[in-house]
Amino acid sequence: MATRTGAWAAVAGAAVVAVLSAALALYGSPLDAVLKRAFSLHNAHSVRGMEDALQLVRNVVPPLTAKKHKGQDGRVGVVGGCREYTGAPYFAAISALKVGADLSHVFCTQEAAPVIKAYSPELIVHPVLDSPDAVHDVEKWLPRLHALVVGPGLGRDDVLLSNVKDILEASKARGIPVVIDADGLWLIAQQPALIRGYQKAVLTPNHVEFSRLSEAVLGDPLDGQDRRGAVLRLSQALGNVTVVQKGERDVISDGEQVLECSQEGSGRRCGGQGDLLSGSLGVLVHWALQAGPERTDGFSPLLVAAFGACALTRQCSHQAFQKHGRSTTTTDMIAEVGPAFSRLFET
Numbered sequence: 471m472a473t474r475t476g477a478w479a480a481v482a483g484a485a486v487v488a489v490l491s492a493a494l495a496l497y498g499s500p501l502d503a504v505l506k507r508a509f510s511l512h513n514a515h516s517v518r519g520m521e522d523a524l525q526l527v528r529n530v531v532p533p534l535t536a537k538k539h540k541g542q543d544g545r546v547g548v549v550g551g552c553r554e555y556t557g558a559p560y561f562a563a564i565s566a567l568k569v570g571a572d573l574s575h576v577f578c579t580q581e582a583a584p585v586i587k588a589y590s591p592e593l594i595v596h597p598v599l600d601s602p603d604a605v606h607d608v609e610k611w612l613p614r615l616h617a618l619v620v621g622p623g624l625g626r627d628d629v630l631l632s633n634v635k636d637i638l639e640a641s642k643a644r645g646i647p648v649v650i651d652a653d654g655l656w657l658i659a660q661q662p663a664l665i666r667g668y669q670k671a672v673l674t675p676n677h678v679e680f681s682r683l684s685e686a687v688l689g690d691p692l693d694g695q696d697r698r699g700a701v702l703r704l705s706q707a708l709g710n711v712t713v714v715q716k717g718e719r720d721v722i723s724d725g726e727q728v729l730e731c732s733q734e735g736s737g738r739r740c741g742g743q744g745d746l747l748s749g750s751l752g753v754l755v756h757w758a759l760q761a762g763p764e765r766t767d768g769f770s771p772l773l774v775a776a777f778g779a780c781a782l783t784r785q786c787s788h789q790a791f792q793k794h795g796r797s798t799t800t801t802d803m804i805a806e807v808g809p810a811f812s813r814l815f816e817t
């Protein structure tokens with residue numbers, strides 16, 4: 471089982487690394503390689519096995535009971551969806567519902583709304599993102615939302631990005647957890663200050679998005695050798711915002727711990743898997759924060775939520791691939807959310 475002692479060991483380890491970094495600054499770069507080895511070695515001790523990490527996720531999943539009223543298990547909002555992209559916000563919002571949110575909203579442009587509505591009668595779709603009152607229109611829903619997923623199918627239109635910036639500010643002011651993906655990350659790379667130090671943010675970059683963020687925030691070309699160190703450094707440089715670097719293994723850090731998720735997935739890399747991840751994460755972040763650090767054994771609830779969403783996405787991919795092989799698409803993976811969830815978290 472995971473223990474608090476592990477967490478303390480990691481904190482102590484981080485202090486040692488800080489001292490070593492200071493020494494490095496004094497003595498120059500020959501120590502670099504040594505430091506990096508020490509760094510990953512130290513982190514290897516703080517990472518628990520997949521099974522222990524999965525148990526932490528199980529601890530935050532709320533039980534289904536007849537006593538609750540609609541909405542208690544999560545009302546999630548997805549901000550994204552424009553003329554070109556309607557699939558991504560749909561995938562994110564429907565994944566949130568299937569993981570267990572009670573209500574799932576999409577805030578998209580006027581043009582995208584009827585298309586997204588037509589995909590599903592289960593989503594609440596607001597055609598507001600390109601309206602002159604966009605920020606106000608979204609803001610009035612914020613008191614009713616437990617988490618926002620920002621970026622799926624957002625695109626890079628300046629007006630939309632500027633509205634999203636204000637929506638992010640409004641969400642931060644209310645302490646609403648935000649998951650940022652896709653073109654939401656493009657916005658963060660332009661203006662890292664938007665998210666820096668916000669403890670309820672999780673960023674979910676793929677390789678390209680991670681490099682872009684890394685360049686913008688650290689001015690570093692990416693060090694492909696040490697992914698754990700790179701993710702830890704980016705998280706710290708952003709004031710310990712939780713970062714999930716998606717890849718062959720998913721690497722997750724909250725600026726203190728580094729977790730890796732190596733749940734077996736599949737070789738399929740079709741578009742839309744990231745939306746399944748961000749949508750699931752929206753719900754899990756809410757659950758984990760609600761459960762609190764007592765249920766996550768002292769680990770950051772966001773770290774545990776991120777691990778859960780990564781494991782779930784991979785398990786969906788694995789199961790869908792067993793049925794559909796090479797023709798597997800995100801729709802097939804979303805059909806596996808229920809069985810994959812029970813398999814991982816309800817055993």
Ligand SMILES: *[C@@H]1O[C@H](CO)[C@@H](O)[C@H](O)[C@H]1NC(C)=O
Pocket residue numbers: 481484706709710724725726
């Ligand atoms: C981030 O976490 C590290 C490790 O716990 C800590 O040393 C650092 O002060 C934190 N930074 C912020 C901005 O909270």
